[in-house]
Structures are given as structure tokens and as C-alpha cells.
Amino acid sequence: MQHVAHSMHTLSGQPAFAGLESTATTVPGVIVSERVGVAIASVLARKGRTQELANRVRAQFGIELPVGPRMTRAPGLAFVGIGVAAWLALSDTADVPSALQAELGECASLSDHSSALALLRLTGAKVRATLAKLLPLDLHDRAFGILNAASSVAAHVSTRIWRLEDSEHGAVFELGVPRSFAVSFAQALQTSAAEFGLVFKPG
Numbered sequence: 184m185q186h187v188a189h190s191m192h193t194l195s196g197q198p199a200f201a202g203l204e205s206t207a208t209t210v211p212g213v214i215v216s217e218r219v220g221v222a223i224a225s226v227l228a229r230k231g232r233t234q235e236l237a238n239r240v241r242a243q244f245g246i247e248l249p250v251g252p253r254m255t256r257a258p259g260l261a262f263v264g265i266g267v268a269a270w271l272a273l274s275d276t277a278d279v280p281s282a283l284q285a286e287l288g289e290c291a292s293l294s295d296h297s298s299a300l301a302l303l304r305l306t307g308a309k310v311r312a313t314l315a316k317l318l319p320l321d322l323h324d325r326a327f328g329i330l331n332a333a334s335s336v337a338a339h340v341s342t343r344i345w346r347l348e349d350s351e352h353g354a355v356f357e358l359g360v361p362r363s364f365a366v367s368f369a370q371a372l373q374t375s376a377a378e379f380g381l382v383f384k385p386g
Contacts, residue, residue: 212309212379338371
């Protein structure tokens with residue numbers, strides 16, 4: 184009787200943006216960091232219950248739901264407007280999607296996207312010039328202010344983008360892309376930033 188040996192393989196998580204590498208040899212024009220461990224949920228108001236949802240979010244979480252493509256924040260939680268009566272909720276606390284479901288489930292449909300979206304934070308003196316090659320958006324101060332947000336396409340990849348407060352390096356943007364397309368997006372970003380020099384800080 185023959186015994187067939189089965190090898191056991193341990194699965195381990197891999198960086199979403201594999202292949203993105205630092206290329207700057209002096210002062211980088213673009214500084215990129217991967218955001219990991221962020222809980223992400225989509226929140227869609229049920230028909231006729233948008234105001235009720237906004238009231239509940241205010242009462243339970245101390246935050247105003249943004250109207251239109253903007254971000255609003257409170258300690259530990261942020262909402263980004265992504266469509267009509269639709270938002271992304273982001274938090275560094277892993278159980279936030281379940282907490283939102285418990286508090287808002289009667290007036291909203293929620294879905295956990297924590298494993299579906301990959302996030303990058305970009306800053307640097309040449310961050311706008313780099314993103315201009317990827318996104319058909321005007322990211323100048325006069326058109327895209329702090330806490331503004333947009334849904335677009337970058338390098339043929341569906342992309343969410345929002346702007347945070349400026350850092351010592353300049354304007355700061357965060358981008359969310361489908362994890363299954365993160366490598367393709369990283370390659371496009373690497374090419375776009377090549378002339379400016381890029382520093383990548385893995386999560």
C-alpha cells in the first residue's frame with residue numbers, strides 16, 4: 184500500500200503593492216507609504232433614510248456625514264463621500280465595520296472592504312506632477328482643497344482619492360485601489376514618478 188505524502192504550505196499575507204521600489208538617490212520628489220491595518224466599509228443609505236443615517240452617525244460617532252465628494256473625520260473614524268448617499272468609512276480599529284453594522288444597519292447597507300481595497304499615502308514636492316500623469320483631475324489647491332475627495336480612474340484602475348492636511352513635504356493625498364489591481368497601479372505609479380525620484384515606505 185502506497186502512502187502519498189502531502190506537503191503542507193502555510194499561507195501568508197503579501198504586500199498589496201509588491202514591486203514598488205524606492206528610486207530616489209537624493210531628495211525624493213514623491214514619498215509613498217502603504218497604509219495597512221485600516222478597516223474599510225462601504226455605507227449606502229437605504230431609500231428615504233439618508234437624514235436618519237446622518238443623525239445616527241452624529242449621535243453615535245460624533246461625526247457629520249459629508250455632503251458630496253468630501254471627507255469628514257473624528258478621532259478614530261472618517262467618512263469619504265463616494266456617490267449619492269454613499270460613503271466609505273475608514274478606521275484604524277479592526278472592529279469598526281461590525282460596530283457600524285450594529286449601529287447603522289437599520290438605515291444603511293454596509294459591506295466590509297478591508298481586504299478588497301489597498302491604500303497608499305503620497306506626498307512630496309512632485310506629487311501633483313506625478314498624479315497628473317495618472318488621473319484626469321485638477322489637484323491644484325484652488326480646485327482640490329484639503330478634505331476634498333473624488334472617484335476616478337488611474338492607469339485604467341478604478342481609484343478613490345482624497346486629500347489630507349499638508350505635511351512638511353507638501354500636499355498629502357491618499358488613494359484607494361482594488362487590491363487585485365494594486366500591482367498594476369504600483370507599476371504605473373513607479374513609471375510616473377521616475378523622473379522625480381520616489382521613496383517607498385512599505386506598511
